[in-house]
Amino acid sequence: MNDAAGSVLQEAPEQPLLFMLNGEQQRVWVSARNTLTEVLRERLGLTGTKHGCELGECGACTVLLDGNPVLSCLLLAVECEGRSVETVEGMMQGAKLHPLQSAFAELGGTQCGYCTSGVLLTAKALLERQPAATRGQIREALSGNLCRCTGYQQIFESVEEVIRHMQGKPAEPGSAS
Amino acid sequence: MSKRDKFRVVGKPRARIDGLSKTTGQTRFADDITLPRMLHCKLLRSHVPHAEILDLDVSRAEAMAGVHLILTGEDFPVTYGILPVSQDERALCKNKVRFVGDPVAAVIAVDEDTAERAARSIDVRYRPLTTVSDPVKALSQDAARLHDYGEEGNIHRRLAYSFGDVDESLADSAHVFEDVFFYQGNTHLALEQHAAVAAADPEGRVTLWSSTQCPHYVHRALSKALELPTTQIRVIACPNGGGFGGKTDVFNHEIVVTKAALRCGRPVKICLTREEVFYCHRGRHPVLMKIRTGVSADGKLTGMHLQTLLDGGAYGSYGVASTFYTGALQPVTYHLPRYRFDACRVFTNKPPCGPKRGHGTPQPRFGQEIQLDKIAEKLNKDPAELRLDIVEQPDTLTANYLKIGTIGLAECIKRVVARSKWQDKHRKLPFGRGVGIACGAYLSGAGHAIYWNKMPHSGVQLKLDRSGSVTVFCGSTDIGQGSNDVLAVIVAEVLGICPDNVRTVTGDTALTPVDLGSYSSRVTLMTGNAAIQAAERARDLLAKAVAEQLEVPGETLLFADGCVFDPADPDSGVSFEQAVVAAESRFGTLGTVGSYAPPRPEARFKGGGVGPSPAYSYSAAVVDVEVDPETGMIIVNRVYIAHDIGRALNPVSVEGQVVGGVYMGLGEALMEEQVFRRMPPKLSDALVHRCPSMLDYKSLSSLDMPEVIVELVENPDPNGPFGAKEVGQGPLLPIMPAVANAVYDAVGVRIDEVPITPEKILKGLDQKARGGEGRVGPADFPDIQWPEPYFVPPPWEGGDGQSTNDPEQKRAATMHKMDRTTAS
Structure with missing residues (x-):
């Protein structure tokens, strides 16, 4: 990227972007055409966000924008100015796992792990919206996140396990299973 | 083996040791690797399906700022291929391109955009050759040849084996069933696109990080293709973001970035786009097949003659092995006293086919399990009972000399029958609802490496x-x-x-x-x-x-x-x-x-190296469907599956593999297809992939996935670690035929091909309404000039695993040489 002879220098000038990333203020120089996926992965080194299709079909790049799941491969980074973005790297609170993270590991909600970040963030947004989501609602919410490994069943079971725990013992993050 | 009878870890459901790395986004896949001063690579791929390269001009691209290196076919004089008998690939095409997507040049530049722009400014002049798109037409000798090796014309490989005299058995049988089936090709669609990073060190050694399932084979191929000693090369397989067989081959991009890193003295990375992944393919072969089966009056199989025609695509890949696998495993589920198997693989101008979950076996399994359903109906038997009566026995040598140890198939059938309340449902549900049953078997590892060795x-x-x-x-x-x-x-x-x-x-x-x-x-x-x-x-x-x-x-x-x-x-x-x-x-x-190392196989005939395994896993499935006769829409209500795992080392992982296999099988049964179309003549007339994107290549979402009821049959196999057998591939096998059989139970139409789509169901219903048989599928199987079969008497006919006819005298010396390598 820093090669002096590089054609990058002929491109449109970059602009500063200021936004909240995983609860912290983040400033980064971006070009107007950079997607949020590119900026997260290539500029900021947050490779937990994945890419799988380049056209908004697979859901691997899902992040939360102001708490709502969005496809970061279809979102220009400049659109995030002043807004709040959460990636999988922001799900842990300090050293404490989010209950979804432990439940997915315990119950087989993750196999290869490539779709997992997107699935987790979609599920997190769902639980904030519908803490007692039914299986039907979970299916609906995750229908934009393709998984080729699990057949989804253990994903549903992982989310349901967290719901059960949240209902039984509401304030116990990290002990989902 | 452990001296204890009580396990403390084995069999306990637990989080995998790497589970939390995955749920925290910390697993480092190949494309997550960034190295200082790293350059980026893009490939220029052919937009024509079959052509000679007349001229390739890189001067405009070379002059672009930020471009460090351009590689072409001239830089890769040595061919490679995953199988010793099919060394037919070049990292970049030299004289000829064979499908849309075949790479002709590589640009290494400061960033991906620059590399992409430069690649587009490379001028290639092609002289078009006739496109071979259809496997039946590929059999004809006058089509343009893709390769100058293989049997003749575009026939890559033909096989013929006769384990006893099948014609005699069929002539003596109370019934003979003859059916033709077609299994459309489909692809792995692993969520992670292939990526690779190479970096050279000052000592001249090079390291490749890649999303590969087989670092050892990549290591060997890099050494050959780059003419570098293996000691100079290190291959690191990154965790794969799904493989399913799609990352088992050696890929041109892996060779290109390794060469580029050595030439540039800087790390070089490539990450394929989704479209390029469709061109890498190596997925399920489309297979046309004919099955003739003899059945006794009481429903026992007397013999089977299976013929398969595989559309191999443009290169060999694992294709010779795939060809063997379309026939190798038929005799391991049900007792088959005699068996004849002919198979033929042809080259066509499409992305190369190879191994996908089940490797060559789901296609004939689909045909056989539907045919059994037809047999049961004709004999007025319950299809589950019919199968239970013919299940192969444990500790058996099959007609084709495969050694079966444990076999839990009968138990699998009983479990799914009980769980699904089969007896209350089959042939008893109202029109539009139905259940279907099917079984399958798979290897727990191949008996031989892809190259001959004793290690x-x-x-x-x-x-x-x-x-x-x-x-x-x-x-x-x-x-x-x-x-x-x-x-x-x-x-x-x-x-x-x-x-x-x-x-x-x-x-x-x-x-x-x-x-x-x-x-x-x-x-x-x-x-x-x-x-x-x-x-x-x-x-x-x-x-x-x-x-x-x-x-x-x-x-x-x-x-x-x-x-x-x-x-x-x-x-x-x-x-x-x-x-x-x-x-x-x-x-x-x-x-x-x-x-x-696996036990020595019992087969002594040439080609007997494909099929033997230390242990076979078994599965049975019942699928419960609803079919709307107005729209043809199929809703899978539930899948009951039992899998003979031997022993589940970690039940969470095992169940995940079973349900994942069911999921992938449903995709193949209902919607997934790797298909091609011609561009309009005024554009290019080129044969192109119809849907090289995730938007158009349909797969099941969370809304489409039915509930799966999993039964694990644990009967420890003496050859497995703590008795464990495989689970990654077997559970996919029964799903496609079980869906087809369930659709028949629901609306009375036979769909003898996949995918089973609403259009095909409506076509079958319409046909039936007009007094037709209500069947959708291929009409016939082409005439193929089969070689003289290797005749191997089954063990119960005095055979010792050797063929009795002497192939050396009947086949050319070159063929003989190929066989020797293939068998390994």
């Missing part, structure tokens, strides 16, 4: 030191199936420690002993057995040292719960860490090895 298929090294820590080194590759966890579970069980205290170092040709790779469902069984051996050797060292310390016989010591103790006097035991200290004090630095 182990899997090796494990174990390192223990005074800290009490244990590290397993193994060449296996975790593609998401959980193979790292398998190593940890096994070592932990033997040494009596917690799996989380076992570290794994895997898939690195410089650090880990060779394992052949994550394919053919070989990993659990083969690395597992190697790990048991290494761990038992370590346990013996520790036991000896502790026994001396405690002054008790070593054999009495128990390794459990992080301690080593005499069960007669548990309080006098030592911690595992103290045991390691004792052993390190007594023996010096500790390290053990284990290795595994």
